[in-house]
Structure formats: C-alpha cells, structure tokens
Amino acid sequence: MSLQVSAIMLGVKDLARAKKFYAALGCEIDTDTRGFVSFSLGEGSPRLALYEWEAAAKDAGVSAEGSGFRGASFHFNPDSREVVDAMMRDAVAAGGSVVKEAAPAQWGGYFGYFSDPDGYLWKVTTYGS
Numbered sequence: 620m621s622l623q624v625s626a627i628m629l630g631v632k633d634l635a636r637a638k639k640f641y642a643a644l645g646c647e648i649d650t651d652t653r654g655f656v657s658f659s660l661g662e663g664s665p666r667l668a669l670y671e672w673e674a675a676a677k678d679a680g681v682s683a684e685g686s687g688f689r690g691a692s693f694h695f696n697p698d699s700r701e702v703v704d705a706m707m708r709d710a711v712a713a714g715g716s717v718v719k720e721a722a723p724a725q726w727g728g729y730f731g732y733f734s735d736p737d738g739y740l741w742k743v744t745t746y747g748s
Contacts, residue, residue, distance in 0.1 A: 628668040630675035631737045637669045643713035692740035700729045706743045
C-alpha cells in the first residue's frame with residue numbers, strides 16, 4: 620500500500636475568517652458544518668479541510684499550544700508569472716499577508732510566499748515565463 624493524501628486539514632483560530640479567505644481564493648465549499656468546512660480544490664487535488672484549532676488538537680490527542688513556523692508549506696504551481704502575481708494579490712485582498720514578494724529565482728523560476736490568516740504558508744511558483 621502506498622501513502623496517498625486525500626485531504627489536508629488545517630486547524631484554524633477563526634473558522635469564519637478562514638472560510639471566507641479560502642472561498643475568496645476560489646476554493647469551492649463542499650461541506651460546511653458547525654466547526655468544520657471542507658473545500659474541493661479541483662480534480663486530482665486533495666480536499667482542504669478547516670477545523671477549529673482547539674477541536675483539531677483534541678481530535679489528535681495533542682496540546683493546542685503552538686506557534687511560529689510549523690515546518691510545512693503548501694505549493695501552487697501555475698503556468699505563468701502573471702498568475703503568480705494575481706494569486707499573491709488575491710491572497711492579500713482576501714485577508715492574507717505577503718511573506719516574501721514574488722520575484723525571479725536564481726534557478727530560473729519565479730515565486731513568492733503568502734500566509735493565510737492563521738499563518739499557514741503558501742508558495743506560488745512558476746517555472747514558465
């Protein structure tokens with residue numbers, strides 16, 4: 620058996636704010652219940668689930684304390700620099716923050732980082748022109 624990701628769950632401090640942020644980025648809500656929201660990210664992608672922070676920690680049986688870099692980032696790879704720039708603008712307009720401005724990379728690509736309202740990092744990068 621191989622490991623396959625069917626969903627990515629993010630524990631969030633403010634579910635309504637996080638839901639609004641991801642909906643503004645074009646994510647389609649497929650489940651919306653008290654304390655939990657799930658989005659379809661398109662064919663071939665895992666679902667994105669948002670769960671209240673405290674409840675997510677309790678579900679996993681771990682402490683809800685935690686801050687700073689979480690050791691993970693999510694990546695979106697569009698085909699052009701224009702789409703990278705548009706996604707960065709859309710993230711800010713939706714309530715996110717630019718962590719690293721989009722710019723040409725030494726290896727020939729183009730990328731930037733934004734964070735969602737809970738500090739989760741998203742890298743938007745293209746290898747195209």
